[in-house]
Amino acid sequence: MPALQNPTLSNIHVYPIKSCHSVQLNESQVGNLGLVNDRRFMFIEEANGRFITQRKYASMALVRPLIDLTNKTLILTSYDDDQADLELPLYPDTTTMEQRTVKLWKDTLTAFDMGDEAGKWLETFLVNHRAHDVANNHNPDDPDPQEGHYSRPAHQQLNGVHSPFSDWSPVSFGFQASMDAVNQALIERGAINQDNTIGLDRFRNNISITGTLPWEEDTWLVVKIGEVTFYMIRPIGRCTVPGVDQDHGVKDKWGGPLAYLKETRSFVEKPNDGCFCVDVVPLTSGVIRVGDKVEVLERIPEGKEQKPLAK
Structure with missing residues (x-):
């Protein structure tokens, strides 16, 4: 199935801290853990070591991480208040850091604690945004949409399994033509109008692609972008986070796109x-x-590709 024009990489985003705001890039190095600096940090609940995301705290979209490659620092900033920025090492010396056992969906992981100062910064942020999160509360017990996890066996000389703090695979693609199709369908149903269409950033994908037919990605298996070849695993089962405006940390009053996607995708x-x-x-x-x-x-060979179920 030919595309309307040449498919093109239109945007690159990394998310240094899981479930916080993105950093937009013009280029990125890609390795076995995905895009460099993507989802290398994660917030957890002190009491149980469980990861936390916008499913519980919509305000996390207002944490704007900044990457300073010259000084190799990660800077935590709060978008909408006067909380002071916090500078942390982008590549900390883990030999001096406390290890913690943390939970990411069904996985039990070993991670490194960034210290009390980072924890206090996050605690202050959440306290400052408590009213915001009450108004935009998500279910903290949302099920894992993948019912599993991505894992990559480590090199034989390394101990354990190594992966970023992504929900499943280390990289995700988003397609603008399919986003346009979803928006058009939502407009036709009266869920949204031309003034409040949703963007690909709601889905927190790393790579955005233009120049395809809607849903053409259902037929792709192996693609090359720049110097990197990617294997496409499967469509991503979504949770409630795409119902949060990523610029303002506000939950959609109309419910977000999940119900429509469950019906059609x-x-x-x-x-x-x-x-x-x-x-x-x-x-x-x-x-x-x-x-x-x-x-x-x-x-994917013709006739072998998955097709959405009829509802």
């Missing part, structure tokens, strides 16, 4: 999921840049 493997964007893994390493051509190296 469920598949045999995950019949109760609403899917959007695609989980991918890098097969090679290298650099990708905005404007790179997206080459489809292999497609």
